[in-house]
Amino acid sequence: MRQNPERRTALIDAAIEVLAGQGARGLTFRAVDNQAGVPIGTASNYFANRDALLVQAGRRVFQRLDPGAAVIGEALALPRTRASVERLMHEMVERITGFGSGFLAMLELRLEATRRPELRKVLTEQIRENLQANIDFHLETGMPGDARSVEMLYLALNWLITEQLTLPEVFGEGRTKELVAAAVDMIVPPR
Incomplete structure (x- = not known):
């Protein structure tokens, strides 16, 4: 898993926006990557799975x-x-x-x-x-x-x-x- 804390935070913030705009069903790594404006595949390098991303979004x-x-x-x-x-x-x-x-x-x-x-x-x-x-x-x-x-x-x-x-x-x-x-x-x- 990648360790750039600023990028991780930006991805979590993007996940929050995806959840708000598209709902939980719309929360995919691809949607988070698009929201964050990063290359496709970036979020999957930072989070082991969707559950990990959901938990981090909840904390953030x-x-x-x-x-x-x-x-x-x-x-x-x-x-x-x-x-x-x-x-x-x-x-x-x-x-x-x-x-x-x-x-x-x-x-x-x-x-x-x-x-x-x-x-x-x-x-x-x-x-x-x-x-x-x-x-x-x-x-x-x-x-x-x-x-x-x-x-x-x-x-x-x-x-x-x-x-x-x-x-x-x-x-x-x-x-x-x-x-x-x-x-x-x-x-x-x-x-």
């Missing part, structure tokens, strides 16, 4: 959705209020919908995970760790609400993002912001 989506140190720093500077939680939820929804292909690829990966135990294991671990990190951050920073509040926001906003990316006409862009605010208002207790 989470890397690309990470808010980064700047957003975390801003969050730490906010007052511990429901309004701050709402601001953070708006940022999260905007960040995720800004990488819509990653979220759509994750939906495809979740469906594939129902048939692929290794992928299911990786996604379960990643999502569980991500959710726990969000709960820990929320509790450690003293934001209003508890672990259940974070879980309920996770569930509500994930489905809102799904609607926005798959059927945007259902609520429209203006309603998305309104619905994020309503979810926070209904789920997070006032201080």
